Amino acid sequence: MTVRLKGTERDVVTIRWIPKYTVMERVGHWLHTATFVPLAVTGLILYVPPFQSLAQGQAGHFIRLVHRVTAIVFGLLPILYFIIEPRRFVLSIREFIFDKDDIGWVINAFSYYLMGRHTAMPPQGRFNTGEKMNGLIMCVTWVVLGVTGLLMWFGKGAVPVGPLRIGFVMSAGLFQWMVLIHDVAMIAAVAMFLVHLYLAVAHPLMWAGLVSMRFGVTSAAYAAEHHARWYYGPKRARRLYEEAKKKGASETGQ
């Protein structure tokens, strides 16, 4: 698929689009967003003292209701996605595994994201190190928030679920730890989310991310530059990277 952007003669750009995300991946991503954001907002209302008036009385009941109903969807999403696209799920999880190129990414991330210097960046797979960290935090906090949340929900004694009564009495000490761990996981997840949001909507080099998440495709030029190992394959990406490094070194006279 080729799109021609019209402008002055000099600015005509040809973009070749290549597929990146399946429909279900994108639906899953946006449903995750649509549940994560209300969960974070309603949770923060209980957490941040200045929002106290919103947490009080009937408003507080409503906030807690939204938090729990949304939590059910949030918790089920990855499981549903696994059922719908199990092979793709495993494939993506494999892509999230860290390797030694990730160290190079972390070292160069500062100049890469703030200055836009790409040459020293080791070739990245379908997900770069930052996306891997985001994925890791989201996976870990999904488990931690889910487990601690369920224990807080059902650990205060039996709760009626339809005709059944489900729940148990957890020791108060354990409950207190659950609250603490839930909060710490929330802080990690929300901090990661903020960085993710910034890169998606505000960073000039990362413009392709939102396009990919909406239309499922990414620019070939963008993929070659930011996800070389995925675009060229590991061997060619490595060779190109070494060549670029040599060239960069000779240019700066080193």
Added chain:
Amino acid sequence: MAKGMLIDVTKCMGCRGCQVACKEWNDLPAETTACLGCYDNPEDLSPITWNRVEFYEYEQDGQVNWFFRPVRCMHCLDAPCVKVCPTGALYKHEMGFTAYDESLCNGCGYCTQFCPFDIPRLKETTFLGKGKSSKCTFCQDRVPAGQVPACAKTCPPGAIQFGEREELLEKAEARLAHLRNGAPRPFPEAVLYNPSGVGGTAMMYILPENNLGRFNLPEAPSGALANVWQKIVQPLGGVALGATVLGLIAAFFVTRRNIRMEEVE
């Protein structure tokens, strides 16, 4: 100014007058209950039972002991429930007790889990957790009006004394001295229960012996995790999230200066 109650377990005769007076003043209905095989009744504190007399029967040195203790909110001066309450429904009244505004409660139940004495009870447990909390309010609608709490007012043997907390502490010392070598029966091990882990309590007990487990009282109650949560995790979390936002805003402007969009492919 800080008020307190001094409950003398060596004086309490287990009449449960306080239990009834509490229900009467606070308009709490009777429980539907059954004989539990002991004198304790009802079985537990509940949203409609804020004060309940516990019976302790045991043998010591060939003598049967039978003591009674009205169990209710301890009104900790440094109350963990107040720290964790996200709504401000639980708050420290200027007169020293832990007051409660039910209209503000959203039923989160943190107070029931962070209370070192296991006192607050949720009104109902629904799937969506809508039950509000409830507990002894130190007769917050009597004390500020200059009246004595209902339990103290009714107590026939004068086991529940109400007054200025400082004065009660002095009275407790005098009473302990009397009990330790007093007649007709000395209590050489008598102690005052006013645990420092929660900053002391407005509800204080004189116990006939220093065996807290016997009287279902925790040895070292504290709001340690409530403090870790509220004083460390919450501010640090706020700083972490605030720093993230500020860092990203700064990064945005630095990036904008360094990267010109015309060069981006």
